[in-house]
Amino acid sequence: MAKIADQYLLIDPWKIIEEGYRSDKSEVSESLFSLSNEHMGVRGYFDEGYSGSSLVGCYLNGIYEEHFLKEPVAYKGISNRICFMVNTVNWLYTRIEVGGESLDLNHSRFSNFRRELDFKTGELRRELVWKTEKGCEIKLVFSRFLSMQTKEMGFQRISLTALNFSGPVSITLGMDFSIQHETYGQNFWDCPQKAAHDGLYTISGVSQNIRHKLFAGFKILSEVDGEKASIVEDRFVGCRFALNLVQGQERRLDRLAILYTTRDPAESAEATWAQGMALLEQRQTSSYHDSLHCNAAYWQKFWDKSDIAVEGDPEAQQGIRFCTFQMQQTYRGVIDGANIGSKGLTGEAYNGNAFWDTETYCLPYYIFSNPTAAKALLDFRYKTLPQALSRAKDLDCSGACYPVATIDGEESCTLWQHASLQLQPTTSVAYAIWHYVKITQDNDFLFTRGVEILLQICRFLASRGQWSPRRNKFGYYAVMGPDEFQMMVNNNCYTNFMARQTFLYTLQVLADMQSLCPEQKTGLLERLACTPDELAAWQNLASHMIIPYDPETGVYEQHEGFFDLPHIDIDAIPVEDFPLYYNWSYDRIYRNDMIKQPDVLMFMFLYNQSFSREAKRTNYDYYEPRCIHESSLSPSLHSIFAAELGLKLEAYEFFKFATRIDLDNYNRNTAEGIHITSIAAAWMNVVYGYGGMRSDGDRLVFNPTIPPHWQAYRFQIVYRNSTLQVSVDQKQACIRLLDGDPVTAVICGEVREINRNGLVSPIQP
């Protein structure tokens, strides 16, 4: 793996810290110091403005706009519409002037710069000493956090201490809707209503095409010196005022902001305004201090339940906490209809769209820590079933085809080679239902919404697949598997395997319903006009599914013909060729036995216990040397396999990459936003990787191991209303029930009961 760390932040177990400003990392830091609370997210840009490289990004989950390709492709089934999470309003807008000079770290003289983000409170704090041209020195501390309780609420604190003078500072605070959406170099907001009275500065935004309505307002919680002069512009509301600083005395300026929306484009602007205003009025007595205290309590409770502690590896400790913190910030199931964009709410790359990453990489974390949130993610797919049905029709198929990329349920990927050929977004929804129900036993969901999704997915899979008449076998032609470096292949092993699993699982669910709720089953099948013949056909397709496999070597063939592909020594590719997408001729990528990310290994992970250790070893040994890891999703899976196979060095190398992908900017693109869905896999790296947990069988399995240089690590999971803690050191593992009923699991091959006394097990060599 030709990936090299680019580390510049300080190591700390509960914080990320930048000491001394790195202007060349400006946008990387903006991403890393992002805050979010699922409802809204804000990049770590400078409150006071910055004329250097910066993306002033403030995004709301589910608030999007659309872009139609200017030269649309006329072929059927090709999407020409891109949905993107649209940049909204800079609620931290601040300008500071001393003696006619504005603060701008791109030009101003300053020292003692330090920026830190505290995982225990969710507060971002930045301090520096500014020395004006005229020699005035001011210590400034900018702090902010987003409330985890009242998701529409954010706080800003600016602390100012004149170090060598006394005198006035001019400050402007505003709510700025005029910021650009960077990707399209354009602003997408109209602001029909603005007001500045009773100390409340309020503005409404209506997005130009989709007509999302957004209320934004703020109140300055601190006293200021003299009048506040209101400023009302086209897309801006705010005020300017003075603070008369006295040498050596700290002045604090606190502001509370509310960003309110119903996410319903049909909602009237007036109603949104009224509700937002009501919320602002209701919350205006909140204080920075008390709200931060509440936040700290929230995070305390969260860490008590979800912390992964690592002893003896400060970098890994920081990395894994950063990942956990960012995951929780991004999504925790409080917003109806939300999903997880691949960059969360931290940037515009991938347009804020959700991918199959949600079901395949993020869902396990939620299933084992927050099942309600996990169910909400599945419900997203149920709510967008109509769009998936429509998409299948566009592709001349039946049933439901889930989009490669989406915000509103419609396909938002305009590259046909992905949108029309990749079927794993669809099969992964079926897999997610299977996995979620297996762990939670949530038959209420399964026998209503779950099974309806499954039936429509089977219909799609039956109509998209084709028979090879020569072999009388069934499979998928002209597909791209998860590995995006093999385009338009036939019988991709992953696709076929997952389709077979989907058929079989769906039929099993129907059989279970026959026993448990036969009338519900009959009603469902009638409603969907699903005949016994159709079900029999699925059984037949499953039993005739082509699974390319070489019995001599035991290697699954990624697709038919893969073994005959020209070989490329990936270690011989010059490092300056990466990323290959931009340095190699497009077609050249697709004609080697090189893969971008795990494909065969992927289904061997998802259905881990269906394969022997030997089979996994064989396939790992074959595919790992061919994998270029150009997908950020790739290393974590390899880490888990390597851990299982006792390849300690490799396991740790892949772990490190997956866990610190953004902190160390391994892919050199953290500036575009944090790899939220990739860092979800960092959790899997510990739990599935070193913890050796497997969740695809009838019982949970643990086969713990530990990297040689760690002293110990510890994590918790929620399993069917029970909370289990797994602690591992170099001698042994201890698994203990913290809450709920005892759990029977398979620990190092033995079936054992986990209770409050805990049980001790050896660790894997």
Add this chain to the structure above:
Amino acid sequence: MAKIADQYLLIDPWKIIEEGYRSDKSEVSESLFSLSNEHMGVRGYFDEGYSGSSLVGCYLNGIYEEHFLKEPVAYKGISNRICFMVNTVNWLYTRIEVGGESLDLNHSRFSNFRRELDFKTGELRRELVWKTEKGCEIKLVFSRFLSMQTKEMGFQRISLTALNFSGPVSITLGMDFSIQHETYGQNFWDCPQKAAHDGLYTISGVSQNIRHKLFAGFKILSEVDGEKASIVEDRFVGCRFALNLVQGQERRLDRLAILYTTRDPAESAEATWAQGMALLEQRQTSSYHDSLHCNAAYWQKFWDKSDIAVEGDPEAQQGIRFCTFQMQQTYRGVIDGANIGSKGLTGEAYNGNAFWDTETYCLPYYIFSNPTAAKALLDFRYKTLPQALSRAKDLDCSGACYPVATIDGEESCTLWQHASLQLQPTTSVAYAIWHYVKITQDNDFLFTRGVEILLQICRFLASRGQWSPRRNKFGYYAVMGPDEFQMMVNNNCYTNFMARQTFLYTLQVLADMQSLCPEQKTGLLERLACTPDELAAWQNLASHMIIPYDPETGVYEQHEGFFDLPHIDIDAIPVEDFPLYYNWSYDRIYRNDMIKQPDVLMFMFLYNQSFSREAKRTNYDYYEPRCIHESSLSPSLHSIFAAELGLKLEAYEFFKFATRIDLDNYNRNTAEGIHITSIAAAWMNVVYGYGGMRSDGDRLVFNPTIPPHWQAYRFQIVYRNSTLQVSVDQKQACIRLLDGDPVTAVICGEVREINRNGLVSPIQP
């Protein structure tokens, strides 16, 4: 073949005739009644303007503009620039008013409409009787032709006869640069210079990006009544005047137009103006009558040499003459650096770009009728070798990669799946050199420009191909063959076969040079830094080339895995699904054993004598039922095979389609322009198909046959300075030398000498 004729023109052996105006066919007729003379082309639109559906198109060969995609694809090797033959100037601009009412066939009352294009003169004539609202009846005859001698010169004649009144007619004639390029809905011309004096109306055009310079001017050759009022506008120059008609007396209005360009964007506008003006002044004494007479003489000479006469099938006779006429109009080798756009100069579809059609479908016609023109087409590829070298680099390859579509030598196809995956544009250049030299023995060309092209093509082919390590064989991965319904396949049989032929032929040429001109060879290899190792490598690649083939059935496999593809019964596809490109989901097209056009059959045609009749039969029987003929290039090849295999009915069905593709608008897209490169194959249908000529061996071969319902047919070819005539009736074939030295050929399996006495041979059953 689900293709249905849509015939509305009258049948005539030497004309196409529209009797009674078909406004629903307006643009189809405009295409069919197009005129061109290689230098310029003009669609058959109405001189006087028409407010109905119309494309006022006037194109000059090699005069193009460029369009950059508005949202360019960032991947390497993908072209984002489209070159297109740009619409230029309407030199026939005419407006006619009687009593304040303008003639517009979309609104005016008229009768006795007849339009005809005469293949013996190249004159387009249209007559009608116009009845104004006030009841004035005027007989109008519009005629036009393009000079075949002075290629910049065109003539227009308007004849007016007042039938039931005497009185004035107001007429405006102009040179109109303001017409739109239809594809982009835009005009691409600036007109810096305009003049109207001494009876000459002149205007210069400079194209906006490429800066092509065009001089356009006209002179009215007839007397008019009263003053001509000049009109000079932004992109227009012309005049308005009156004709005082006397009932029953015909008045004729003749105009001569000059459209001059050097096709060199570096030429100054002033120089172009001066040269164009000089030409106009020099030619201004020409008359319509005399020039038409010259044209008739030109066409007489042409038909004497090139006519294909068919007795007993008036539709076929008209069709084949139409094809021959249009081919000759489009290209005859008089313009330096010109090529053949797939719609000739008759419309904007395919942007006027040249494709591999030139080498594969058009070249045989020129080789056997106009070898100078054939050589000029090869020289186009030599002149654009620098662009081909550059294109190969873009694709991370060495040598020369010829573009899928081009005007100026650069790749103008922005669909990567074609531009990056199709190698046949490159191999067909090598094939064309081979074929041209085999027939003409033009070693002067071969040992200089030809061999240089061949070497650079071999370099490209060596770098683009890859080794399959498992088999220790060489081939091409991620390619699209000629059949565009199988995308991104491995080891397309056509691609591999043609690459092997290219390597072997190039090495053979070098061996011949070693004998004939060793110093020239050494100099060349040195100049191109071509080492013995490189040549040895090519030999090795050729001998290890993968040629997918099933020895049990004798069927060549179109690509690896083709035999395992899901089968589709193409006869069961509903006719309303065609064209599939627009009615099927894009990906669905690519995952069946359906093919769009011949692929295996293509190389079996090009190297016909390398395959036994049985092999051809086997492969025809396998592939023909899988071929949907969605390419207009497809039926002709099948007609030739069917004729060879004695499948008379099929041969004729395919022949009919290929020969009347535009006259009967089989593909319902003739409105976009005439399928020039497809109708080139109509010539092959007679000569190779029924004539049974084969030209890929050491000697010419003839195995004549004849459709059952024809009485006879006759064609001529030029072969190494000899002219041969082949006459076939239901009893026998007669092959005679008309000019030059006797030719030894293989007639029905016997080696015989063709001399002036002629020889008689039986025909194939």
